[in-house]
Amino acid sequence: MNNMNVEKRLPSVTMLIAIMIIFVVVMFGSIVILELPIQLALLLVWFVIMGFGIYLKYSYFEMERGLLKGIHEGMGATLILIAVGALIGSWIAGGVVPTMIYFGLSIISPGIFLMAAMIICAITSLATGTSFGSAGTAGIAMMGIGESFGLPVALVAGAVLSGCYVGDKMSPLSDTTVMTASLSNVDVFRHIKSMAFVSLPAFIIAAILYWVVGMFLMEGGGDLTIAENTMANLQDTFNISWIMLIPAAVVVAMLIFKLPSVPVIIFGALLGSIWAALFQGYGIIEALGTMYTGSGVSTGIEFIDNLLDRGGITFMLDVILLIILALGVGGLLQTIGAFKVIGDIFAKWATSTGNLTVTTMLASFFGVFFGGAAYVSLLTGTKITEENYNRQGVSRTLLSRNVEAGGTVTTPMVPWSDGGVFMAATLGVATLAYLPFFWYAFLVIIISLIYGYAGLFIMKKDKYEMERDKEHEEEIRGSIPGTDYTNERRLQREL
Structure with a gap:
């Protein structure tokens, strides 16, 4: 009925x-x-x-x-997930993520790793505007490094997420940042400036906490045997070189220039497949397939295999x-x-x-x-x-x-x-x-x-915002058929 x-x-x-x-x-x-x-x-x-x-x-x-x-209203997120799934699969197969893990293990000190993981993921997310993409690339690399150092995986994940969501919240390239500013009828950079009063002290305090906890857990430098074995196995399984990081640099550069995130990420996934074919011994069809099914790599270390055997569009279904x-x-x-x-x-x-x-x-x-x-x-x-x-x-x-x-x-x-x-x-x-x-x-x-x-950092409406609100109200009135404002606009166009 x-x-x-x-x-x-x-x-x-x-x-x-x-x-x-x-x-x-x-x-x-x-x-x-x-x-x-x-x-x-x-x-x-x-x-x-x-x-x-x-x-x-x-x-x-x-x-x-x-x-x-x-x-x-939420389908934009699914497009990003499809693109990021393809990116993760091809970047693992192409040696991009394994190279990040390898160089991270050789450069980062265990005691400052948690703080470094947060900062690296924050820089990545600020530059790209995506927490999903940052977690799927730099985040996976940080998880591999942290576990190689013997740190609790949940703690490492917390540091990774903390960094990823700095950019998701503060980057002018972030879809949530732009969408929030739009829904609130606020200029995006005024929105970011307002968030900085909260995000900057939160970031600093969190970084200090991760540094203190990391130094406490890794007192004396920790046992680096797992880290050394991980580096050796990665080198045996993948062609490790600075060249492997070119796809990551290209994607970050394109996103910094404010190109649309979904096609940029998909292009980055395609570069990862090309790198898998050129440098990692994959056939071209097999390399392209990693965007859909993932890499399926095996290094001989269980936790690294669990970390790297992921990605592909099917992984996101x-x-x-x-x-x-x-x-x-x-x-x-x-x-x-x-x-x-x-x-x-x-x-x-x-x-x-x-x-x-x-x-x-x-x-x-x-x-x-x-x-x-x-x-x-x-x-x-x-x-x-x-x-x-x-x-x-x-x-x-x-x-x-x-x-x-x-x-x-x-x-x-x-x-x-x-x-x-x-x-x-x-x-x-x-x-x-x-x-x-x-x-x-x-x-x-x-x-x-x-x-x-x-009552700290609470601003009253200024002249700029009152004018913006007035324009917004006029736009709403003009979108409603039959209002005087609509008729006035129509008459102006006809004249």
Whole structure:
């Protein structure tokens, strides 16, 4: 029966709490107790939310449209995953990643390695604007070096992630940085400047912590036998040379010049295949195949084989399916009005800059936890709370800063989010294992809260921002047929 004209209801707060509880029970019950795939658990959640939607008088077709809209909004991430999967496979086969590991072992001191891993991944992500690409290249190399030094893999993964998300949050080339600025109606460089007040101290403190812990764990230099064996096996298996790093240099240079990330990464993957054929003894067809199936290399060292036997588009298929299902959950929740109810609750509570910070970060994290992707968190964070900033006359740079603090850096903390699944699969460490060592993210959250409640680095709207808001309002008015502004613009064009 078509109920398009039936009066629909918004979910009550009690119903919203019930949905959240059922979500958590289904997810952890399916994954931990029944040991079912996360993908299947998310599929079950679809039907749970649809059941609530039907009770609220929404038709199946309305919910299906919302589900597809939610998936569509996050499809950019799947394109990047496909490209990065191809890149990882061909760069391992082409000797790019093995060369990074080899030179890293020969240059980096074990005591400062954790700090160095964070800094190297931060530089890579700042230059490229992608946490996924940085983790899949420099990150994998750092994991190999760290394990060769005998460091706990979860700790190394935490340092790698901390570096990768510095760039994901701060680089003007990052899609999440640009998207957050756009959704918040803020100039991207003003957005980055505002985030620097939080990210710079978080980065410095995290780097010091990794340095102190690394020096403590590797007191006396540590046992370098594993590192030496790793270098010998890499040299026996691959042609190790500075020439192997050319594909990485080309990709970084192209991204610095602001070329689109997906075609650049795919081009980098093609270069990796060419290098595999030219320098690593692969046939041309076999080399090209590594972009799809991965390298399948064997060095004789189990942990290095586990690290390098990955990549290829097929390696990402489970991750892509999970992201699609998680995005569908976010689309369904938005369709039945869950986001609007939360926004109304936050509007009543956000009476100070501290409460503004908390509500925005919660709204962003809500998008990660229930929507499964950074893109969803940026939408929920901005759209649920933006009017609260206007009412208090606070600069929207605070909105954009808080959205990134609650959304972008928390993405790899959720096991079923795009960041959580990708990082766990790529680095070979479970999300909940590396979570306690992801210190940069925790510091960003803590510092943001301190600033909010202490009133530090909280800017009021200036003339530039008020003019930008006015232009934005005029654009919205002009996009609505029948408004005076639309008619005025049409008359100007005709004259």
